[in-house]
Amino acid sequence: MVTGNDGDDAPDSHAELPTDPDAVAVLGRPLHLQPSALLWVFCGGVLGTSLRYAVEGLLPHDGSAWPWGTFTVNLVGAVVLGSLLEGLARSGHDTGWRQRARLFAGTGFCGAFTTYSTLALEISLLGKGSHFGMAVGYGLASVIGGTIAAWLGIVLAADIHRRRVLS
Amino acid sequence: MITVLTLAAGAAGAVARFLVDAEVKRRWSTLFPWATFGINVTGSLLLGVLAGVVLFHDQPSAWQTVLGTGFCGGYTTFSTASFETVRLIQQKAHGRALLNALGSLVASVAACACGLALVWTL
Numbered sequence: 001m002v003t004g005n006d007g008d009d010a011p012d013s014h015a016e017l018p019t020d021p022d023a024v025a026v027l028g029r030p031l032h033l034q035p036s037a038l039l040w041v042f043c044g045g046v047l048g049t050s051l052r053y054a055v056e057g058l059l060p061h062d063g064s065a066w067p068w069g070t071f072t073v074n075l076v077g078a079v080v081l082g083s084l085l086e087g088l089a090r091s092g093h094d095t096g097w098r099q100r101a102r103l104f105a106g107t108g109f110c111g112a113f114t115t116y117s118t119l120a121l122e123i124s125l126l127g128k129g130s131h132f133g134m135a136v137g138y139g140l141a142s143v144i145g146g147t148i149a150a151w152l153g154i155v156l157a158a159d160i161h162r163r164r165v166l167s
Numbered sequence: 168m169i170t171v172l173t174l175a176a177g178a179a180g181a182v183a184r185f186l187v188d189a190e191v192k193r194r195w196s197t198l199f200p201w202a203t204f205g206i207n208v209t210g211s212l213l214l215g216v217l218a219g220v221v222l223f224h225d226q227p228s229a230w231q232t233v234l235g236t237g238f239c240g241g242y243t244t245f246s247t248a249s250f251e252t253v254r255l256i257q258q259k260a261h262g263r264a265l266l267n268a269l270g271s272l273v274a275s276v277a278a279c280a281c282g283l284a285l286v287w288t289l
Binding site: 030031032037038041042043044045046048049050052053056074077078080081082085103107108110111112113114115116117118119120121123124125127128139140142143144146147149150151154 | 173179180185189190193207213218235237239241243245246249256269275279280
């Protein structure tokens with residue numbers, strides 16, 4: 001992943017672009033040590049957690065059935081993250097609004113919306129209840145489905161970008 | 168109140184993931200996404216311990232909701248793990264992609280089960 005490092009650019013290399021106020025103010029400080037970056041991740045995290053919490057409330061897991069709540073959340077989140085990161089990467093450098101969108105919607109929202117720990121717990125509980133077939137099936141379907149979902153998101157964003165450039 | 172605490176814990180988990188991910192990547196620059204791998208395994212271990220405390224020691228389930236659904240859920244991430252697997256495939260690192268996909272799953276489930284078992288024996 002590309003991190004913002006505006007300091008390497010010659011001052012006039014992109015004279016046509018507006019100067020990013022964030023880049024000037026926090027030059028040299030790593031992104032993850034900037035309070036504003038942490039705030040974007042936090043806000044996205046609140047939104048992602050609340051949506052996941054709502055879905056888990058609607059589709060709770062009882063330890064013996066297929067965990068549809070987590071399964072849905074993880075696959076949807078993988079499509080969204082794939083299209084978001086590909087779309088942002090194709091539209092330009094990871095600075096300014098693109099960086100804020102990545103932190104808020106990607107690291108914060110998609111990161112907190114999807115969960116690996118609940119997936120692991122559900123598989124453990126299915127195994128504990130001797131539902132071994134479903135435990136293995138759920139784990140593999142999640143991992144294979146998640147990879148396909150992220151790939152679909154990437155392809156989708158790349159396709160949209162190509163159409164935009166052509167038109 | 169539980170809902171507010173859960174959302175705050177989830178957001179704190181996301182920030183913790185952001186910090187750990189950046190610090191790990193700064194120290195060790197590798198093609199294999201060790202940062203996300205480690206985050207998911209440790210978060211799963213923690214959730215296993217929390218779920219065990221609620222399941223085997225009759226502690227209030229609010230603990231599991233706030234720290235488990237909230238913090239562990241926000242800290243660990245499935246979408247980034249999936250995305251990184253696709254990136255490894257795109258870079259023709261197929262072995263590492265398979266290791267990331269299956270290794271994360273096996274290690275996270277093992278960590279979670281260990282957490283549960285650990286609390287059960289106590």
